Amino acid sequence: MTETSEPVLRWRVRRDLLVMKIVAALAFAVLTVLTLGDPRGAILAGATSVVLAVLAVRDVLAPVRLTADGEGLVVVKGFAGSERLPWRSVERIRVDTRTRFTSRTELLEIDTGESIHLFSRFDLGVPCRQVADELRSFRTGS
Structure with a gap:
C-alpha cells in the first residue's frame, strides 16, 4: 500500500524571538533581585520577568x-x-x-x-x- 503525503504548510514563531524573550525574562529576574531595596522597581521588574517568561513558555509549548x-x-x-x-x-x-x-x-x-x-x-x-x-x-x- 502506498501512502500519499499531501502538502502541509506551517507557520511558527521565530526561534530568535523565543530566545530574546527568554534572555529578557532572565535579565528582568536579575534586575528584580538587584532592586529589592526599591519595592516599586522590584515589583515592576518582577512582573515584567513573569510576563516574558509566560510568553516564552507559550512559544515553547505551541511554536x-x-x-x-x-x-x-x-x-x-x-x-x-x-x-x-x-x-x-x-x-x-x-x-x-x-x-x-x-x-x-x-x-x-x-x-x-x-x-x-x-x-x-x-x-x-x-x-x-x-x-x-x-x-x-x-x-x-x-
Whole structure:
C-alpha cells in the first residue's frame, strides 16, 4: 500500500524571538533581585520577568501557530491548545492593516463566521500578507 503525503504548510514563531524573550525574562529576574531595596522597581521588574517568561513558555509549548493542509487549517487556541477549521468553515482570509502615528500593524484575519482568528507577523514568522496569499493559493489549488 502506498501512502500519499499531501502538502502541509506551517507557520511558527521565530526561534530568535523565543530566545530574546527568554534572555529578557532572565535579565528582568536579575534586575528584580538587584532592586529589592526599591519595592516599586522590584515589583515592576518582577512582573515584567513573569510576563516574558509566560510568553516564552507559550512559544515553547505551541511554536506552530497556523497549519494548512488539504482538509483545512489548524489554529492555536487559548494558551497552547489548537482547533481544526475545515476549509468549508473558513469564510474569509484577509490582512487587516492599521496605521497609528508612524507605526503600521498588520494582522492575518481568518474568519469562520462564528469566530475570528488573528495572527501577527510575530506569530507567523513571516509577513501576514505573504501567509494570506499562500493560504488563498493553497485553498484554491492554484
